[in-house]
Amino acid sequence: MSDATNTAATSTTQMPGKAEDPAVQVGRLGYVSFTTPDVDRLKEYYTKTLGFALVEESPDLVFLTTGSDHHCVVIEKADVASGRQSIGYEIAGSLSDARRRLSAIGLESELRSDIGPGTPQVLVLDEAETGTPVHLYESQTPSGVGATFDQRPTKLGHVAAYTTSTDNMRAFYQEALGFRWSDTVGDFFVFLRCNSMHHSANFIQSDNFSGMHHIAYEARDMNHLQTMLDTLARDDYSLFWGPGRHTAGHNVFTYHTDPDGHTIELYTQMDVMTNEELGYFDERPWHEQHPMYPQTWEVDLGMLNKWGPSLGEFPR
Numbered sequence: 001m002s003d004a005t006n007t008a009a010t011s012t013t014q015m016p017g018k019a020e021d022p023a024v025q026v027g028r029l030g031y032v033s034f035t036t037p038d039v040d041r042l043k044e045y046y047t048k049t050l051g052f053a054l055v056e057e058s059p060d061l062v063f064l065t066t067g068s069d070h071h072c073v074v075i076e077k078a079d080v081a082s083g084r085q086s087i088g089y090e091i092a093g094s095l096s097d098a099r100r101r102l103s104a105i106g107l108e109s110e111l112r113s114d115i116g117p118g119t120p121q122v123l124v125l126d127e128a129e130t131g132t133p134v135h136l137y138e139s140q141t142p143s144g145v146g147a148t149f150d151q152r153p154t155k156l157g158h159v160a161a162y163t164t165s166t167d168n169m170r171a172f173y174q175e176a177l178g179f180r181w182s183d184t185v186g187d188f189f190v191f192l193r194c195n196s197m198h199h200s201a202n203f204i205q206s207d208n209f210s211g212m213h214h215i216a217y218e219a220r221d222m223n224h225l226q227t228m229l230d231t232l233a234r235d236d237y238s239l240f241w242g243p244g245r246h247t248a249g250h251n252v253f254t255y256h257t258d259p260d261g262h263t264i265e266l267y268t269q270m271d272v273m274t275n276e277e278l279g280y281f282d283e284r285p286w287h288e289q290h291p292m293y294p295q296t297w298e299v300d301l302g303m304l305n306k307w308g309p310s311l312g313e314f315p316r
């Protein structure tokens with residue numbers, strides 16, 4: 001077992017934490033889409049095990065939500081299972097302004113009205129490095145789904161993906177989409193926020209892997225997380241890591257895999273920065289430093305889990 005107390009961090013900043021005047025200001029993560037050869041199996045996992053609400057479906061397309069948004073997960077039938085086929089972000093301001101400002105920094109985008117239900121107008125552009133379609137929208141139509149207090153997550157929290165260059169991806173997210181830098185682990189794992197939450201997007205640099213690394217759904221507190229985990233166990237889904245507490249972000253985490261093999265994180269207690277002007281995360285008793293500024297964490301596998309044990313070699 002790694003020594004979870006052997007944590008260390010430096011205050012190295014490779015580039016400014018935010019762009020002075022980003023083209024777009026993303027306000028929050030909205031949705032992510034998956035492909036799967038077995039739509040019914042993945043739908044059952046999301047609705048029965050995770051407790052998502054089914055909003056709309058056809059034989060080959062399913063829209064799921066955790067709340068008032070029309071959807072936060074889209075499942076589409078295809079020959080091969082794949083995560084993060086597209087990613088949707090809600091923006092502040094208008095799509096027409098966004099398109100004009102993106103064009104001014106050399107990024108072409110297309111305004112479309114045929115993406116699907118719930119998002120009548122979507123501005124589509126290619127993500128740097130990966131080419132993944134990024135969908136920007138002003139709002140979603142309401143799902144009509146009411147609140148529950150069962151295992152259903154409170155929201156889609158973040159999506160982590162591989163990239164060939166975290167520097168290029170970070171520049172794209174900061175300068176084009178208005179994200180701010182929250183933390184980096186070593187020189188290969190960067191965390192970016194678009195609102196007070198520590199991260200809504202994170203990227204791992206790799207020459208060996210591509211695509212989605214994991215997707216994370218939020219529990220409102222530890223009791224809710226326990227309900228989620230007992231429901232996973234009821235349906236024979238086992239954790240492969242956790243519960244534990246991360247250092248970067250300080251969220252209590254658990255990881256398991258969905259029926260298609262995608263890594264799913266269920267988490268709670270992520271760091272928040274309620275005051276961007278102060279520039280540090282709200283104080284928590286488990287923080288290593290006070291105040292807790294964004295920083296570069298030294299690579300130490302033990303530091304990935306303050307409670308231990310480590311996962312072992314980090315796959316990248």
Ligand SMILES: [Fe+2]
Nearest residue numbers: 160214216265
């Ligand atoms: Fe995560």
